[in-house]
Amino acid sequence: MHKTILFLVIALVLIISCNNSPNNNETPKQETPKALQDDKINIKSYVRASEDLMEDLYAELVDKDPALKQLEEDISAVDSKSRNLNEIFQKYNGKSTSYYSTVNYKTAAIKDSLLKNKMLTIIAKSSAKYAKKSADIEAILKQISKNEGTLNEHYIALKVMLTLPLIEQFQNNNKPSLNDFKEQINQQKKLIFTADSLMSKY
Numbered sequence: 278m279h280k281t282i283l284f285l286v287i288a289l290v291l292i293i294s295c296n297n298s299p300n301n302n303e304t305p306k307q308e309t310p311k312a313l314q315d316d317k318i319n320i321k322s323y324v325r326a327s328e329d330l331m332e333d334l335y336a337e338l339v340d341k342d343p344a345l346k347q348l349e350e351d352i353s354a355v356d357s358k359s360r361n362l363n364e365i366f367q368k369y370n371g372k373s374t375s376y377y378s379t380v381n382y383k384t385a386a387i388k389d390s391l392l393k394n395k396m397l398t399i400i401a402k403s404s405a406k407y408a409k410k411s412a413d414i415e416a417i418l419k420q421i422s423k424n425e426g427t428l429n430e431h432y433i434a435l436k437v438m439l440t441l442p443l444i445e446q447f448q449n450n451n452k453p454s455l456n457d458f459k460e461q462i463n464q465q466k467k468l469i470f471t472a473d474s475l476m477s478k479y
Contacts, residue, residue, distance in 0.1 A: 311337060334443050
């Protein structure tokens with residue numbers, strides 16, 4: 278009797294274990310990104326969620342990947358520094374530009390042509406000296422601007438490379454059943470036939 282009960286208990290445990298054990302032949306289905314779900318929610322991230330599906334998918338990746346989060350912080354810091362440097366130079370350059378514009382305008386109103394030409398020559402020399410003085414910074418700012426464009430292009434390429442697998446996975450896992458569409462065609466054909474049959478009676 279005891280042996281029979283023991284046998285039944287062991288058999289029951291084995292059955293439960295088999296039912297609960299994962300099937301090694303089945304590939305675990307990855308979770309669909311929120312941006313591709315019908316009831317998607319806004320994603321709080323370094324990248325603001327938008328109607329841009331690529332950006333939404335990338336934002337989810339950023340939320341989960343420390344390396345991407347760091348990249349976002351670094352890009353934001355570099356962009357901020359570029360804007361700050363440009364503002365600093367524009368304030369500096371603006372004063373000189375404004376000054377030369379004013380003195381040229383006022384000097385042009387001098388009626389004594391000799392004095393006027395003399396002053397315009399002096400002003401032109403000073404303006405040329407300033408142009409040489411600020412040329413190095415202007416050249417660097419142009420390079421910074423060029424680098425910003427290059428960085429943005431690589432940044433977009435990164436987003437595309439990271440999000441393409443997500444949309445392709447969605448396509449593979451969520452393709453609607455072809456049978457449903459074929460069935461709709463069959464239903465339409467039946468209705469067309471029915472309509473024609475009814476017409477022939479009248």
